[in-house]
């Protein structure tokens with residue numbers, strides 16, 4: 001089948017879409033989902049993928065009721081698409097209609113982890129993968145893993161486990177950065193060292209999550225996510241570019257802070273949430289300190 005014919009067939013298929021396809025497309029189109037561009041009925045070689053993200057090499061296919069009769073051709077499709085470097089996720093129509101959050105979650109995971117085949121599900125502890133050891137813990141239904149060979153996060157989380165917050169500080173210019181990227185975002189130098197910070201700061205911005213993307217956060221909604229400017233580097237290198245990190249704003253017992261208590265300008269400090277003996281998550285809690293500027297709340 002030539003490319004022109006493929007595209008004609010793609011147009012035909014667009015007119016025959018099912019409710020499940022329509023529902024999923026409404027979520028994926030126009031970069032609405034994770035900021036990623038999906039195409040609908042996208043021709044790849046002799047096949048037409050239901051949904052395709054070319055940049056992420058991910059194909060999402062939906063199946064109706066007659067799956068058993070299509071197994072062999074599905075297998076050929078998957079093999080061909082795999083040979084083109086695509087990972088293929090398949091869902092039943094009724095999964096999309098009845099378990100939509102779980103479907104979206106699997107798509108998010110696939111976008112995040114380009115490896116074909118998910119990492120094995122783990123409870124608390126360590127697991128071996130590709131020769132390395134790594135901290136792993138289940139948190140609200142998600143499997144959090146810090147691989148031993150993750151040079152950017154491994155030591156950050158080792159410090160967090162000891163309830164210390166550390167930032168990468170550039171050796172030549174001295175400015176700290178978050179996340180712990182390889183090069184300095186201000187001067188591009190590659191030399192750096194870890195520097196401990198107080199974990200005290202000011203809410204620079206926030207949002208209230210009303211609809212959870214992660215199913216595990218469903219019973220947390222509505223909950224605040226805050227962007228905190230840390231005291232150590234306020235207003236540097238410029239007033240618009242400080243040292244800021246994002247986290248949940250929680251109460252001292254690690255439940256979501258109430259929306260009424262959240263405001264830009266309020267003072268916070270880091271609070272380490274121990275998820276296991278291996279992993280602690282830096283979160284923020286409000287502290288009763290005078291604030292320097294006027295508070296602002298979304299009304």
Ligand SMILES: [Zn+2]
Nearest residue numbers: 170173184187
């Ligand atoms: Zn620098």
